Amino acid sequence: MNPNDRSIVALVMTGHGLVHTYELSIPIFMTAWLGELGVSEAALGAVVGAGYFLFGAGALPGGVLVDRFGSRRLIAGCFVGMGGAFVLLGLLPGLWGLGAALLAWGAAASVYHPAGLALISTGVQQRGRALAYHGIAGNVGIAGGPLATALLLLAFDWPTVAVLLGLPALLAAVGAWRTSFDERAAVGVHDAPDAGHGEPSPRPDDRAALWTRSKALFASGFAGVFVLVALSGLYYRGMLTFLPDLLTPLVTVDLPIDVAAGRYVYAGLLAVGIAGQYVGGRLSDHARTEWALAGALAVLAAVAVVFLPVAGVGTAALLAVSAVLGFFLFLVQPLYQATVAEYTPPEARGLSYGYTYLAIFGVGAAGAAGAGGLLQIAGPPLLFGALAGLALLGASLSGGLAVRRARVGTHP
Incomplete structure (x- = not known):
C-alpha cells in the first residue's frame, strides 16, 4: 500500500473497531443497570432500543453529509460524538441521563459506515485489501470490546468504565483531525462498480432523486430482501441485548470472584462469531445465498427453541449451545450482504446497502425494546419463543x- 492508502486504512480500522466496541459493550453495561438503577426490562429495553435505532436510521442522512462535507470530517465528528456520549453516560444521572447519552451515541455512530466505506472506495487504490483489514478491525471490536468492558467492571464501577471507554474515541478524533490524505486518490482507478459491501452509494443530490431511486429499488426483488434483513436484525438485537444478564444465572460453576459470569460467556460467544463470518463469506462464494441463508436462519430458530433447556443441563452444555448461537448469528451477515448484491443493480448498490443498514440496525432496534417487554411480561421462555x-x-x-428466483431465472 502507498502512504495515502495506509493513512486511510489506519483511520477506518480505528473507526470500525470503536463503533462495534461501543455497540456490543452496551449489553454488558445492562447487567449493571438492571441491578443498580432499579428499572424494568421493558423500560431499559426501550431506552437502549432508541439508541440502537438512531444507529441504523442515521445511515442514509449520514451518507448525504459525507457527500457534502467529506469522509474525514464526518469520521472525526463521529469519534467526538461517540466518545463524548460514553463520557456523558458515566456522568449523567438516572434513566433519562442514560437515554440521552445512548441517543447521542446512536446519532454519532450512524455516520461511520457510510463515511468509512465511501472513504475506502474513493481513496484507497488497494480496495480489496483495505476492506479485509476493515472487516478484521470490526471483528476485533465485536469480540474484544465486550471482553474489555467486562474486565474493567471487575475493577471499577460502571460510570467510571463508561468514561474510560469514551477516552479512546476522543483521542482518535484528535488523530483524525491531524491526519492528512487524499480522499479521492482512487477515483478513476476502479473502472467498474464494486458489488460488495464497500461501494458507496451513487447518492442523489436532492430528495426527489432519492425518492425516485428508492421507489425503483423497492419495486424489485429487493423489497423481499429488505424484509428478510429486517427480520434478521430483530433476531440479532432481540437475542443480544439482554443476553449477558440472562446467561449469568445459568452458569453453574463456582468462580473465584463474585462477577456476572454471563458477561464472559457473552464475550466468548461473540468471539466464536468471527469464525461464523468467515464461513458465511465462503458459503456466499459457493452456494445460492438464499438457500444458505434459509438454512442458517432455520438453525437459529432451532437454537432459540432449545437454548434454555440445553443451557439448564450445566455449564458445559451452556457453553456449547452459546457457541452454536454465536457461530450462526454472525454466519448470516455475509450471506445477506451477498443476497443484497444479487437483488440490486450495480448503479443502486450503495443505496441498497444504506437501506440494508436501516433494516438491520434501525428496524432491528425494535428487537431490544421488544425483548425487554417480553421479559417483563413472561420471562425468557416467551422471548426465546x-x-x-422471527x-x-x-x-x-x-x-x-430462492424458489421465485429459480422460476424467473438468474436475475431476480
Whole structure:
C-alpha cells in the first residue's frame, strides 16, 4: 500500500473497531443497570432500543453529509460524538441521563459506515485489501470490546468504565483531525462498480432523486430482501441485548470472584462469531445465498427453541449451545450482504446497502425494546419463543425468494 492508502486504512480500522466496541459493550453495561438503577426490562429495553435505532436510521442522512462535507470530517465528528456520549453516560444521572447519552451515541455512530466505506472506495487504490483489514478491525471490536468492558467492571464501577471507554474515541478524533490524505486518490482507478459491501452509494443530490431511486429499488426483488434483513436484525438485537444478564444465572460453576459470569460467556460467544463470518463469506462464494441463508436462519430458530433447556443441563452444555448461537448469528451477515448484491443493480448498490443498514440496525432496534417487554411480561421462555418465530419467518421468506428466483431465472 502507498502512504495515502495506509493513512486511510489506519483511520477506518480505528473507526470500525470503536463503533462495534461501543455497540456490543452496551449489553454488558445492562447487567449493571438492571441491578443498580432499579428499572424494568421493558423500560431499559426501550431506552437502549432508541439508541440502537438512531444507529441504523442515521445511515442514509449520514451518507448525504459525507457527500457534502467529506469522509474525514464526518469520521472525526463521529469519534467526538461517540466518545463524548460514553463520557456523558458515566456522568449523567438516572434513566433519562442514560437515554440521552445512548441517543447521542446512536446519532454519532450512524455516520461511520457510510463515511468509512465511501472513504475506502474513493481513496484507497488497494480496495480489496483495505476492506479485509476493515472487516478484521470490526471483528476485533465485536469480540474484544465486550471482553474489555467486562474486565474493567471487575475493577471499577460502571460510570467510571463508561468514561474510560469514551477516552479512546476522543483521542482518535484528535488523530483524525491531524491526519492528512487524499480522499479521492482512487477515483478513476476502479473502472467498474464494486458489488460488495464497500461501494458507496451513487447518492442523489436532492430528495426527489432519492425518492425516485428508492421507489425503483423497492419495486424489485429487493423489497423481499429488505424484509428478510429486517427480520434478521430483530433476531440479532432481540437475542443480544439482554443476553449477558440472562446467561449469568445459568452458569453453574463456582468462580473465584463474585462477577456476572454471563458477561464472559457473552464475550466468548461473540468471539466464536468471527469464525461464523468467515464461513458465511465462503458459503456466499459457493452456494445460492438464499438457500444458505434459509438454512442458517432455520438453525437459529432451532437454537432459540432449545437454548434454555440445553443451557439448564450445566455449564458445559451452556457453553456449547452459546457457541452454536454465536457461530450462526454472525454466519448470516455475509450471506445477506451477498443476497443484497444479487437483488440490486450495480448503479443502486450503495443505496441498497444504506437501506440494508436501516433494516438491520434501525428496524432491528425494535428487537431490544421488544425483548425487554417480553421479559417483563413472561420471562425468557416467551422471548426465546418469539425469536424462534422471527427466525422461522426469515427462513421461509429466504426459501421463497430462492424458489421465485429459480422460476424467473438468474436475475431476480
